[in-house]
Amino acid sequence: MKGKETVQNKKIPLFKKRDFQLLVGTVIFWAIFYTLTKFGMMNLYWMHIINVSLIYVILTTSLNLINGFSGQFSIGHMGFAAVGAYTSATLTTIVWNLPSHGVGPFSLFILSVILGGIAAAFIGFLIGLPTLRLRGDYLAIVTLAFGEIIRVTINSIKFVGGPRGIPGIPRFSSFTVIVIFTFLSVIVLRNIIYSSIGRALLSIREDEVASELVGVHTTYYKVLGFTVGAFFAGIGGALLAHLIQYINPLQFGFMATIYVLIMVYIGGVGSLSGSIVAAIGITFLSEGLRLGLDKLDQVTPFHVGPEWRMVIFSVLLVATMLYKTNGLMGDMEFKVLIPEEEDENAKHGA
Amino acid sequence: MQNTVLKIDHVTHYFGGLRAVSDFNMELPEGAIWGLIGPNGAGKTTIFNLITGVYIPTKGKIYFRQERKGEFYMEDITRYKPHTIVSKGIARTFQNLRIFPNLTVLDNIRIAEHFRVKYSLYDAVMRNKKFKEEEEKIKEEAMNLLKLFNLHSRTYTLAKGLPYGELRRLEIARALATHPKLLLLDEPAAGMNPKETQELMDMILWIRKEFNLTIFLIEHHMKFVMGICEHIKVMDFGETIAEGTPQEVSNNPRVIEAYLGRKKYA
Numbered sequence: 330m331k332g333k334e335t336v337q338n339k340k341i342p343l344f345k346k347r348d349f350q351l352l353v354g355t356v357i358f359w360a361i362f363y364t365l366t367k368f369g370m371m372n373l374y375w376m377h378i379i380n381v382s383l384i385y386v387i388l389t390t391s392l393n394l395i396n397g398f399s400g401q402f403s404i405g406h407m408g409f410a411a412v413g414a415y416t417s418a419t420l421t422t423i424v425w426n427l428p429s430h431g432v433g434p435f436s437l438f439i440l441s442v443i444l445g446g447i448a449a450a451f452i453g454f455l456i457g458l459p460t461l462r463l464r465g466d467y468l469a470i471v472t473l474a475f476g477e478i479i480r481v482t483i484n485s486i487k488f489v490g491g492p493r494g495i496p497g498i499p500r501f502s503s504f505t506v507i508v509i510f511t512f513l514s515v516i517v518l519r520n521i522i523y524s525s526i527g528r529a530l531l532s533i534r535e536d537e538v539a540s541e542l543v544g545v546h547t548t549y550y551k552v553l554g555f556t557v558g559a560f561f562a563g564i565g566g567a568l569l570a571h572l573i574q575y576i577n578p579l580q581f582g583f584m585a586t587i588y589v590l591i592m593v594y595i596g597g598v599g600s601l602s603g604s605i606v607a608a609i610g611i612t613f614l615s616e617g618l619r620l621g622l623d624k625l626d627q628v629t630p631f632h633v634g635p636e637w638r639m640v641i642f643s644v645l646l647v648a649t650m651l652y653k654t655n656g657l658m659g660d661m662e663f664k665v666l667i668p669e670e671e672d673e674n675a676k677h678g679a
Numbered sequence: 680m681q682n683t684v685l686k687i688d689h690v691t692h693y694f695g696g697l698r699a700v701s702d703f704n705m706e707l708p709e710g711a712i713w714g715l716i717g718p719n720g721a722g723k724t725t726i727f728n729l730i731t732g733v734y735i736p737t738k739g740k741i742y743f744r745q746e747r748k749g750e751f752y753m754e755d756i757t758r759y760k761p762h763t764i765v766s767k768g769i770a771r772t773f774q775n776l777r778i779f780p781n782l783t784v785l786d787n788i789r790i791a792e793h794f795r796v797k798y799s800l801y802d803a804v805m806r807n808k809k810f811k812e813e814e815e816k817i818k819e820e821a822m823n824l825l826k827l828f829n830l831h832s833r834t835y836t837l838a839k840g841l842p843y844g845e846l847r848r849l850e851i852a853r854a855l856a857t858h859p860k861l862l863l864l865d866e867p868a869a870g871m872n873p874k875e876t877q878e879l880m881d882m883i884l885w886i887r888k889e890f891n892l893t894i895f896l897i898e899h900h901m902k903f904v905m906g907i908c909e910h911i912k913v914m915d916f917g918e919t920i921a922e923g924t925p926q927e928v929s930n931n932p933r934v935i936e937a938y939l940g941r942k943k944y945a
Contacts, residue, residue, distance in 0.1 A: 538733070539779065541761045
C-alpha cells in the first residue's frame with residue numbers, strides 16, 4: 330500500500346527543464362537568422378541552404394527511425410517524400426490554385442502539408458504491411474523498388490504534370506515555418522523513441538525473435554515505425570516543394586534517397602543528434618564543395634568540377650565505415666534530446 | 680486433484696521430411712517443476728518452440744489454462760502467435776542467451792513489460808499525464824524485479840557488458856517481467872560451475888514460490904535435473920522414451936541406452 334501512495338503523491342511535472350532548454354535554443358537560433366535576414370545582413374543563398382538543411386533534418390531523422398532505431402533497412406525514403414510533396418503541391422497549386430508568391434491562406438498550406446504527411450504515411454503503411462516480412466538485403470531491394478514505383482507512377486500521371494513536374498508552387502515554406510516543423514518533428518520522434526513504443530522498436534532491431542517472445546507484436550511495431558517514418562518524410566517533402574517552388578519526379582529518385590541515407594549513416598544509426606548534425610553538416614559541405622571545387626576548377630589547370638562532390642562523399646562514407654563504424658555520434662544523443670527521467674546520469678551523478 | 684496448466688495433446692512436428700517430435704503428450708500440473716531431458720538433437724528445444732508458438736505443430740494441439748471471471752478453462756493456443764502466447768502467460772528463456780545486447784539492463788526488463796503498457800502512440804507523443812504515470816509504474820516494477828535478482832547496481836549498464844552469470848539472471852528476470860504463469864527454462868545451468876548451479880537450483884525453487892509459477896525446464900546437467908524436478912520426461916529422436924520420478928527415470932534401461940549406448944554382448 331505504501332508504494333502506491335508515493336506514486337500518487339509524487340508530483341509529475343509535465344514540462345521539463347530540458348524541453349525548455351531545447352525550446353529556448355531553437356527560438357534563439359530562429360531569432361538570430363530571422364533578424365539577420367530582416368535587416369538584409371544574411372546572404373539569401375545561404376539562407377536557402379539553411380532552410381534546405383533543416384528539411385533534411387526531418388528527412389534524416391525520420392529515416393533513422395526506420396533504419397537506425399527499428400533496424401529495418403529501407404532505401405525508398407524519397408518515394409514517401411515524393412508522395413508528400415506531390416500531395417501538398419497538387420492541393421495548393423492545382424486544386425486550390427493559390428498564387429505563387431505565397432501570400433495566400435496560410436492555414437490551407439499547413440493543411441496541405443499535414444495531408445501530404447498523411448498520404449505518405451498511408452502509402453508507407455500499404456508498402457510496409459507486405460514488405461516488412463523481409464529482412465536485410467531483401468527488404469532493401471523491395472523498398473528501393475517501391476520508391477521507384479512511386480516515382481514512375483507520378484511520372485505517368487498527367488494531372489500532376491508527368492515528367493515536367495509542378496512549377497509555380499507558392500513559396501509558403503519560410504524560415505519560420507521550416508524551423509517550427511523541424512522542431513516538432515524532432516520532438517515527436519524523440520518522444521516516440523523514449524517510450525515503450527520506441528523500446529519495442531529497439532528490441533526488434535536487437536533480436537526480433539527474442540522481442541516477439543517477450544510479448545512484442547513485432548509485425549505491428551515494424552509497420553508502425555515504418556508508417557511514422559513515412560509520415561515525416563511526407564512532411565519533409567511537402568515543405569521542400571513549397572520552398573524550391575518546383576518539383577518533378579527526378580528529384581525524388583534513388584540518388585536522393587542515397588543522399589539521406591549517407592546522412593543517417595555518417596551521423597550515426599540510432600542517434601537523432603547524429604542525424605541532425607549530419608543533415609546540416611552534409612548539406613553545407615555539399616554546397617561548400619560546389620563553390621570550392623568551382624573555384625579550384627578556375628584556378629588550376631585540372632578539371633575538378635562540382636561533380637567531384639560525389640567522389641568526395643563516397644570517400645567520406647568509406648572513411649566513416651572504416652574509422653568510425655557507428656557514425657559520428659554512434660548511438661549517443663545530445664543531453665537536451667534525452668528526457669530527464671530517462672537519463673541515468675541526471676539521477677546517479679556518474 | 681491438481682489442475683493441469685499446460686496440456687500437450689498428441690503433438691507431432693516435421694521439419695520437411697524429418698520427424699523432430701512424434702506424438703508428444705503431457706499434462707503439466709499447476710505449481711510443479713518438470714524436467715525434459717534427452718541427448719542432443721532429441722527435439723527438446725523444438726518442444727519449447729512449439730509451446731511458445733515459434734513453430735506450429737504439424738499435428739496435435741496445445742492447451743493452456745486460462746481464467747475468465749473466476750472460471751477456468753483450457754484454451755487452445757496451438758495456432759497463436761508467439762507474442763499472444765506470452766500475453767496469455769507463458770514465458771521462456773533461451774539455450775543460448777537472447778538478451779538485447781545494446782540496450783540497458785533496465786530497458787531489457789521494460790521491453791518485457793511492453794505489452795502491458797496501457798498508453799497509446801498519442802500519449803507517448805504528447806508525453807501527457809497518463810504516459811508519465813504508466814512509465815513510472817513500469818519503471819518501479821522493473822526496478823523491484825532487478826532488486827530481487829540483485830541486478831539493480833547494473834540498471835543502466837548495457838547488457839553486453841554483463842558477465843555470464845548475471846546475463847542468465849537477467850534473462851530469467853526478463854521472462855518474469857511478462858508476469859507468466861508458466862516458465863520455460865531452456866538449459867538454465869549451461870556453462871555454470873557447481874557452485875553457480877547450486878545457487879540456480881535454490882533460485883528456481885524460490886522463484887516458484889515467490890511468483891507462484893509452474894516450471895518446465897530442459898537441462899543436461901543430471902545432478903541439477905535429479906535434484907530439482909518432480910517429474911522427468913526423457914526424449915530421444917523425437918520420441919518420449921521414458922517418464923516418471925527422477926529415480927524411476929535414472930534406472931530405466933532405455934534412458935541409459937539413449938545416453939550411454941547399448942552394451943556390447945560379446
